[in-house]
Amino acid sequence: MKDPNKLSDLSLEKLHLGELDPSLAALYREPLNSAETQDRLKQLQNRDQDFFSRFSTHQMLTQIRVKAEKTSVANKTGLSFKSFRSLAVVASILIVSGVFLIQDQFSRNENRVKGLRSYLNVYRKMGDSVERLREKAGVRRGDLVQVSYVVPENLFGVIISVDGANHVTWHFPNRPGEAAALRGGSEVFLSNSFELDDSPKFERFLLITSADRFGEEAVHAFLKNNVSQPDLESYTITLKRE
């Protein structure tokens, strides 16, 4: 049941933004002036600052504009980044069937439950078509790639890549830190595609997972020692630089 003395989240946000409707402001005069409301407003200010620290404004705006452009083109021509993703999903459905049937050829640890293993897919966009890249596929600077993962159940994990110069790039989460929650049971695409830069020799993508949370230090330990950690499982796919 709604607490009559507590502003809803939306009304609080509008108050914070200076857009609360005057008639609602009159209706909720007491809650507006309460200590709880003032405290919640302060928290919103702090959360605003956290938001801009967490997400690069420039990066977000770029991604929004790219997506909007693709959506507008799709609305006009019927061809879109969604088509790219749809094609990729179709491709991965066929490949998931293949994984059940063929011998595992990538270096990874055994995964448990349901006969479905954790793995990564890396797709390359070539004009209007999409290509799923296999182990040791050749790639070049400027190639537009998108990564997806499949895990058999909800886990925690990171997706990173390491190039021939040992430079580590975090893809998911998109900066070094705690492992993110991975959604189990179906292919999940990372929210961004990205362009490959001019790195030497190879680009190795790693999916590192665990049933428990783990931090950045565990990832670095894994990378340095390159030995199986008892509670971490991994899947890699290496692409050769042409």
Place this chain on the structure above:
Amino acid sequence: MQIDLESYYKKYGPMVYRRCLKMLETEARAAEAMQDTFVQLLVHQESLRGDAPSSLLYKIATRVCLNILRTERRRSAEAIPASDEGILEKVAALTDSAGDSRFMARDFLSRIFHGVEESTALMAVLFFFDEMTLEEIAKEVKMSVSGVRKRLRKFNAVAKGLQEVV
């Protein structure tokens, strides 16, 4: 109406993100839903009229998140996917009887996701999930209070809470 994306993002981005995080409960999904919300704003900017930006973006974000949950639900083999659990728990907590609450919450979600028109689903989320008053909802959806009440009665999601309040 021409949108200055950067100004809108800087002013409303945190609010949109918070909305998406509340509904989707994970940062990555919330960030993507936030982007999709601004994409919708840009793509349809020519046809936008009248709404205060905060109201408009809040509604778009809610719809974007419901669509995400709806899509995930369709793909999931489980009766109630993990993605729904946050809303499920919230709705379950609104009812008095622990034994009946999850049944009614499942019914609530089924009605949101199957065959309910979008505007009614939005009102149901604002009422049951966001605990907004009928007056607040009426302002947001630009209907009369009696019109909102009528829609929610029709929806009939959570028997006890609905009968007491509406």
